Amino acid sequence: MLAPVTEADFGEDELLALNLESAAAWPAFAAELEAASGMSVGYSQDGAFVVAVDRDDSEELKRLHELQRSLGLESEWLVPSAARAREPGLAPRIAGAIDAPGEAQVDPVAVVAALRVAAEAAGVRIERADVKSLDGVPAEQVVLAAGAWSGQIADVRVHPVKGQLLHLRTRAGAAPLAGRIIRTPRCYIVPRADGRVVVGATSEEKGFDTSVDAGAVHRLLESAWEVLPDVWELEFVQVIAGLRPATPDNRPLIGASDTEGLIYATGHYRNGILLAPLTADRVVKELAKVTA
Secondary structure: OEOHHHHOOOOOHHHHHHHHHHHHHHHHHHHHHHHHHOOOOOOEOOOEEEEEOOHHHHHHHHHHHHHHHHOOOOOEEEOHHHHHHHOOOOOOOOOEEEEEOOOEEOOHHHHHHHHHHHHHHOOOOOOOOOOOOOOOOOOOOEEEOOHHHHHHHOOOOOEEEEEEEEEEEOOOOOOOOOOOEEEOOOOEEEEOOOOEEEEEOOOEOOOOOOOOOHHHHHHHHHHHHOOOHHHHHOEEEEEEEEEEEEOOOOOOEEEEOOOOOEEEEEOOHHHOOOOHHHHHHHHHHHHHHHHO
């Protein structure tokens, strides 16, 4: 998800500003990446709903909507009938929804594949190696972009937060599950143009554990079903677990560090793909200071 509006939270104004700036850069970034790689990255700006399933959700989301409006963000509160008119697949008993029409999505797997092709075409050499520390690295400048493992390589406060998510698929000939990203306080559902559907995600402090468990599958499916009942009819493809790189205050570490020659590009937590264009731009500017 490229969703700065629906990711906005109380007390995170600085992070919101970064997310909005990067979201605005994504259309041009996606177009440039597709041109350089000859590959699609699945960028689309279809918007997002944050749906209240019951009265408690409604009260929570109305407070969120007030925050969004106070910050000048584009969002609209919809009564249940208006929400279902725009998304007929929503459950009949929903209690309202926030419509954030500017939210977008991209396929992160396709983005990484396209970045690799584009980089190699530009002359970048990619090597695989196990890096335990920065000692002895034969480079004038190093970009620390090791995600959840950054804190094991350098003295930086980044730790892993486990997330499990589901990959489902719309069956051949069936109507799309939804026309936009659908979120609730308990899950998100991202329909892809090719019929894939992503349902996520748990948030667990379990170190570097990447195992998957039945409880997570149950909770995610149930949370998705209560807002989009047709989830029950989808093909189950897989469940995966990954590690988000989190910082104590949820703010990413981007740019020059206190160590000469070391540049940070880590600690993005839930917003790594969203912040990719902004991170790239700031890292390149730091690198260029030495080579200029």
